[in-house]
Amino acid sequence: MATVQFAEVKKSFGAFPVIKGVSIDIQDGEFVILVGPSGCGKSTLLRMLAGLENISGGEIRIGGRTVNNLPPKERDIAMVFQNYALYPHMTVAKNMAFSLMLGSAPQAEIDKRVNYAAGILGLTNLLDRYPRQLSGGQRQRVAMGRAIVRDPQVFLFDEPLSNLDAKLRVAMRAEIKELHHRLKTTTVYVTHDQIEAMTMADKIVVMHDGRVEQVGTPLELYDHPNNLFVAGFIGSPAMNMIKGRLDGENPAIFVASDGTRLPLGKAYPSAVGKALVYGLRPEYIRLQPNGFLAEVVVIEPTGYETQIVVNFGGSEMTCVFRERVEVRPGETISIEIDPVNVHLFDEASGERLKG
Structure with a gap:
């Protein structure tokens, strides 16, 4: 587990700025959600934290270490995407173990970690199945399991529930929150759905047009919005x-x-x-x-x-x-x-x- 800091982080594509000096402090073990409308810069910010986008200015620190120039594999993070990104020719067990296999981890350690993650996520009876044999919710759990087995300092979620139906989204919200309570790993989660943000987050960062509008607990933002944008965006x-x-x-x-x-x-x-x-x-x-x-x-x-x-x-x-x-x-x-x-x-x- 680790703290995460964004210090006056900026990002431009050519002459067009998309992140305009963002500063956020995320404490060890916090579940923080970046929320805002499409185009506000939340996914770009997450990708910069993951090392998938270069930054144009400022600093990003994980566990007190500046990671601006570190490749993704050296940042000790694990990311869960919207589209699952599972290998169709691999079983659930091999999908979850893939990163450990690449790192030449001992087979006993791989089995231990995969079985541990499968037990947490209710996948123990599905380890021999292939992704095509799973429901959307089960596939998302496999993607989460693949992140868990890495035992990272920080979990990153990029709109992981967007492809699920309404009923399953509600169930998965509870599962992800329960998972965080059990693992207590620092988590940064991106969504445009303010209901997800309100129900899951310890702290919400409301973004608009590449800037942070307000940071606070769900009820702080609901009861005391700083401005018209936050007041109109938070609450349904x-x-x-x-x-x-x-x-x-x-x-x-x-x-x-x-x-x-x-x-x-x-x-x-x-x-x-x-x-x-x-x-x-x-x-x-x-x-x-x-x-x-x-x-x-x-x-x-x-x-x-x-x-x-x-x-x-x-x-x-x-x-x-x-x-x-x-x-x-x-x-x-x-x-x-x-x-x-x-x-x-x-x-x-x-x-x-x-x-």
Whole structure:
């Protein structure tokens, strides 16, 4: 196990910068997820850590050792890819043992490590099968087993669940997290799926346009997003955002673009006159007989909750209710907002106001 540090790391393809000075500290044994939309630079950052891409500036350190110029085989890392990359002509056992065989490890040591990894991953009864005889989830476990037998300092996962169906993704999320709890190996995991990030990570790094927007635990990012990008990216359904300004006489009241007056948990006198964004998570909206009236646009029952999109405050807003709601599009519902959980953002800079 080892720490991992990115220190002002940069990457350019020709004159086009894709990583713009990223600094991240990953502690020994942490499970860290790099998350962000396509093109944000997260996979490029992982490939630079693995030694598959050269860096244009800064330093990458594993266990305190600078690895900028080290080839992948000398970095003591193991990588699990999206496409499994198994050898079709080899059995599960030989796929898992391949790196050890290349290193001329003793056969007794190879068997010991393969059997250990197979036991952890539930592959013991599949060691004599070929990849074509396995399901997608089993193939991904073989790819993980191949990484485990190497006993690396750092595991790297590059969107490993993208090729699996929805139900299997949920099961594999739990398996990977349980595996980390057992092995306690430093893990860096890349995904564009913020649900994966929220459910699996000890720490999340949110990236956008080659930069780090925020680093924190899943709940820190959910409850205290630094800016509009993080607020909109983390959480499903996404945070509702309504444009407007503060009431000039009462800075604890937000006035939406259509004139709707919305409560705030505290006053923001320094923000009077600025263009602002009122941010509210869908679960902090309740049905209330004497509340605000909102026109129903879309109803999405999921079984355990009902998501309703409404026209409110000059924009569409999503509400999440645990109770069953008997309503149709075009009708109105009466809602109440929990002002304590409202976030206020500066529209120009995107930064969250601290009050």
